[in-house]
Amino acid sequence: MLKTRLFCLLALLQSTFLYAFNPLASRDFYALKVYHFKTDDQEQKLDNFLQKAYLPALHRIGIAKVGVFKPIVNPAAPAPTDDRLLYVFVPFRSRDDFFKLDEKLAKDKQYLSNGQEYLDALYNTPPYDRIETILLNAFDKSPQFNLPALTSTPKDRVYELRSYEGHTEKISKNKIDMFNQGDEIGLFKRLGFNAVFYAEVIAGSRMPNLMYLTTFENKASRDAHWDAFGKDDYWKKLSAMPNYQKNVSKNDTRFLHPTDYSDI
DSSP states (O other), X not given: OHHHHHHXXXXXXXXXXXXXXXXXXXXXXXXXXXXXXXXXHHHHHHHHHIIIIIHHHHXXXXXXXXXXXXXXOOTTSOOOOSOEEEEEEEEESSHHHHHTHHHHHXXXXXXXXXXXXXXXXXXXXXXXXXXXXXXXXXXXXXXXXXXXXXXXXXXXXXXXXXXXXOSSXXXXXXXXXXXXXXXXXXXXHHTTOOOSEEEEEEESSSOSEEEEEEEESSHHHHHHHHHHHHHOHHXXXXXXXXXXXXXXXXXXXXXXXXXXXXXX
């Protein structure tokens, strides 16, 4: 009994030590999956798979909140026909959890059964064209993701996904420092931007870059928040600092809304 207690104590101390001295241990690790597809039939298959198989399976292994988002379509514009998108945001406690995910799903009989149409799709009826996976480390000043405090219906909400690309790795790190040490994150929080996450992309197609997701009740709220941001005295001071000049080469902005079955 004494040996068992000592073993447990040593294991706990080792875990605490590793957690304290590993700068990534207390920060979330994110995967953003982007499905590219073309047809309504593919979209239906993706929705069925995500709602009935994928999200429930992630819930069963302890990932309680998963975000599923679709682009906000301008009703005045023609419907997209070439490349339609669906975004799935999965927050992990560690990188290890991400790399073990497929192994865990392969052992989940309920997942394999509920997702059979998607998982066993034939070559001539694929449920998507391609999957793009973006891996991200949460920022120091925003180490865990947050659930947005919104009251409007999902279809009215505006989720704004931004990617800030840098000219070089060093310059991109400077913009990340602006969010952390410069406390641009604090400014967003003070102005009520309801951010889900801020993170550095460590694997993706647009590197070097960072990404963040802010949320609003509707488009009018989104526009009002950004108007207040541009007029804020702290932003004017921060953006004028010589050490934070010319640190973004491209701002890619996507407007999204959560699906009815999204957790976020």
